[in-house]
Amino acid sequence: MLTIRGSPARFCDRVSRRNFLAIGSLALGSFSLADLLRTETLAAEASPRKSPARHKSVIMVFLPGGPSHIDICDLKPAAPSEIRGPFRPIATRVPGVELCEHLPRLAATADKLAVVRALVGGPDDHACHMCLTGWARQGPQPSGGWPTFGSVVSKLSGAVDPAVPPYVSLAAPMIHPPYNDPGPGFLGVAHSAFRPDEEGKANMVLRGVTLDRLADRKSLLTGFDRIERAAAHRAFAGLDAFHAQAFEILTSPKIRDALDISREDPFVVARYGPGTPELIPAFNAAPRLTQQFLIARRLVEAGARVVTLAFGAYDWHEKNFAGLAGQLPYLDEGLSALIEDLHERGLARDVAVCVWGEFGRSPRINGAAGRDHWPAVSSAFLAGGGFRTGQAIGVTDRLGGAPKDRPVHFQEVLATLYHHLGLDMGRTVLDDFSGRPQYLVGDHQPLPELV
Numbered sequence: 001m002l003t004i005r006g007s008p009a010r011f012c013d014r015v016s017r018r019n020f021l022a023i024g025s026l027a028l029g030s031f032s033l034a035d036l037l038r039t040e041t042l043a044a045e046a047s048p049r050k051s052p053a054r055h056k057s058v059i060m061v062f063l064p065g066g067p068s069h070i071d072i073c074d075l076k077p078a079a080p081s082e083i084r085g086p087f088r089p090i091a092t093r094v095p096g097v098e099l100c101e102h103l104p105r106l107a108a109t110a111d112k113l114a115v116v117r118a119l120v121g122g123p124d125d126h127a128c129h130m131c132l133t134g135w136a137r138q139g140p141q142p143s144g145g146w147p148t149f150g151s152v153v154s155k156l157s158g159a160v161d162p163a164v165p166p167y168v169s170l171a172a173p174m175i176h177p178p179y180n181d182p183g184p185g186f187l188g189v190a191h192s193a194f195r196p197d198e199e200g201k202a203n204m205v206l207r208g209v210t211l212d213r214l215a216d217r218k219s220l221l222t223g224f225d226r227i228e229r230a231a232a233h234r235a236f237a238g239l240d241a242f243h244a245q246a247f248e249i250l251t252s253p254k255i256r257d258a259l260d261i262s263r264e265d266p267f268v269v270a271r272y273g274p275g276t277p278e279l280i281p282a283f284n285a286a287p288r289l290t291q292q293f294l295i296a297r298r299l300v301e302a303g304a305r306v307v308t309l310a311f312g313a314y315d316w317h318e319k320n321f322a323g324l325a326g327q328l329p330y331l332d333e334g335l336s337a338l339i340e341d342l343h344e345r346g347l348a349r350d351v352a353v354c355v356w357g358e359f360g361r362s363p364r365i366n367g368a369a370g371r372d373h374w375p376a377v378s379s380a381f382l383a384g385g386g387f388r389t390g391q392a393i394g395v396t397d398r399l400g401g402a403p404k405d406r407p408v409h410f411q412e413v414l415a416t417l418y419h420h421l422g423l424d425m426g427r428t429v430l431d432d433f434s435g436r437p438q439y440l441v442g443d444h445q446p447l448p449e450l451v
Contacts, residue, residue, distance in 0.1 A: 054350055055160045056421045057300040058385075059338070060149065060308045061293075061355040062128050062171065063331075064179045064285040065315030068361035068371050069379035070400040071324055072100050073392075074117045076363075083363050083399050086321055094390045102328035105336035106381075111390040112339050112348070114450055116380040118394025118403040121410045122359045124375045126315070127178035131356055132308070133185070134411040134441055137178055144186025144433035149414060150306035151184035151191040152440060155430065156423055157305055163252030164303035165194035170292050171310040176284035179310065186432040193308070194249075196259060258302040261294055269294065272337040275330055280323075285313030288327070290334030297341055300351050305421065314357055318368040331355075339383045352385030352420045354413065363401040376402055380413060385420045387450040411444040419446040 070076060075089040075098060089098035092110030099107045099115075106113065122130040129137040133146040147155070150167030159166045174180055184191040249255055261269055275290035288311060296307040312331060316323040335355060342348045360378035361371035377396055383389060395405040418425045418441070426445060429437035 055303070055305065056350055056352075057305050057307070058149075058153075058352045058354065058417050058421065059293075059296045059300060060131070060306065060417075061335070061353070062131050062179075062286075062308065062310045063312060063314050063355065063357035064128065064174065064176075064310055065126065065283070065313050065357065066359045066361060066373055066378070067314040067357040068316070068320060068324065069117070069119075069377065069396075070361060070363055070371070071320070072103070072328070073115050073379050073381070074396055074400050075100060076398065076400050079363075079399055082365050085365060087324075094392075097392045100324075100328060102325055103332045105332045106339075109336050109339050112343060112383055114382040114387055114389045115392040116356075116382065116394055116408050116413065117392050118396055118405070118407045119356065119360075119378045119380050119410065119413070120376070120403055120407045122375050122378065124359065124373050125178070126176060127182075127358060128180070128310075129178070129182055130358055130410045132181060134414045137182070142186055142432035142434075142436065142438050145182065147185035147187040147191070147430075147440070148181055148183060148193070149417070150181075150193055150308060151187050152418075152430070153306050153421060153423070154184075154191040155187045156428065157421065159303070160305060161254065161303035163249060163254045164258075164299075165249065165255075166305040167191070167193050167308075168299050168304045168306070169193035169195050169308045170295060170299075171308055172286055172289075174284060174286055174310065179285065181308065186438070187430065196255060254302050255299075258298040258304075259295060261291060261298070264294065264298070268337075268341065271341070273330075273333045275334065280313045280327070283313035283315065285315070286310035288312050288330040288334075290330055290337070293334040293338040294341075297338060297345075297347075297351070301345075301347070316361070317366070317370040317372055320361070320365070320370040322369075335381070342384050348384045349386040350384075352387065352417055353383040354380065354417060355382075356380035356413070363399045374401070377407075380408075382413070382416075382450065385417075385450075387416075387420075391449065393447065393449050408447065409444055411441040412447055415441040415444050416446040416450055419451055 071085055071087050075087060076084050077089055088101040090101050090104065090107050092099055092107040094110045097110055097115060099110065123136045123138065125137055127137040129135060132148040135146045150169070154166040157166060169181055171181065181193055257263060269291070272294045273290045275288045277287045277289055279285065279287055292309045296309060299307045311334070312327050338353060342351050357378065359373060359375040362374045366372055393406060394403060394408050396402060397404045415425055425439070425441045429439055432438050
């Protein structure tokens with residue numbers, strides 16, 4: 001494992017801690033930087049340097065736990081009280097599209113949103129897999145497993161800038177394992193998400209070698225005495241490119257600068273709000289750090305193609321409405337700020353935003369004032385990407401329990417995001433570990449309503 005240690009520092013959540021940035025964790029042995037340097041030429045051929053000029057990117061926000069579509073963006077005010085709940089729908093800038101009263105900022109930016117109200121295809125499973133891969137965690141798996149969205153983009157598009165990983169995950173590790181990124185699957189560890197500590201920025205040192213000395217190849221060579229390669233498994237294919245990029249990251253300030261929001265206009269920082277790093281008690285989900293939306297925007301500006309994050313907790317089997325009333329204002333603040341920011345900075349055509357969870361919630365309110373799992377239908381928000389926004393796609397029945405018109409599959413949304421990045425997944429196949437070609441979005445096509 002390559003571990004970059006930072007000195008103790010106090011960051012935007014007011015927590016003082018020592019930062020760690022781990023690049024790679026391999027069970028089959030250690031890798032020397034001498035080996036890294038020997039293969040720089042090969043790595044450059046595998047991941048050609050591209051111009052850092054305007055590029056397409058995606059920010060994907062996973063809402064763990066199953067956000068309640070019927071209380072967020074598909075309210076049913078005419079339904080019986082045991083269905084509709086206490087939340088009041090409010091008008092938006094788009095005629096005929098209403099949102100929950102706890103989302104006033106998103107309502108004011110609804111002309112820059114597309115709301116998918118009849119999302120289908122997910123199982124009853126608390127896992128991020130449908131959102132991040134398009135495939136069920138417990139369904140049939142190719143040899144090596146399905147790769148996550150960002151890993152596919154890393155494989156097919158490579159890096160925009162060698163100092164910036166194509167795929168960055170800001171998601172804090174969650175206690176419930178299936179909420180966490182399932183990894184690169186059959187694409188191999190070279191295409192895993194790059195995971196900086198959320199605010200990791202300062203005074204990086206590699207096993208006693210300072211950043212100044214990293215420029216001296218002799219210092220690198222003498223820092224590692226033994227070379228032991230792990231080439232016995234296809235999972236480790238491409239590690240030369242992976243290590244070469246690790247070197248670029250170590251010797252460039254781009255990632256550290258992107259993570260450092262003190263470099264941002266204070267007015268913009270204030271717009272996003274700080275959120276809260278505390279987890280909701282009794283939930284195995286994510287903190288509500290609204291500033292991660294800002295960091296995601298800074299990362300795609302720096303050159304990342306895909307940035308993912310996890311936000312909040314939505315598994316409200318009890319006290320659903322009290323829980324959402326305390327939760328949705330954070331989502332409203334962070335997401336609306338991101339959307340406005342992208343438009344103001346001229347990035348709305350280049351950066352697509354997708355916000356969704358693994359399934360919806362039951363139309364009928366249970367005896368504990370909660371809503372239970374409901375995989376039959378859920379919802380998503382899409383923004384940016386040059387999409388035709390200011391619309392809702394899909395209609396559910398009068399109780400919000402099933403699609404009535406234009407159901408949208410998870411894989412259609414992912415096909416749309418790939419299309420935004422210039423990838424035609426209807427024609428692209430990638431070989432799994434057994435050499436069998438795999439289509440990653442089945443036979444689904446990008447949403448014609450958006451593109």
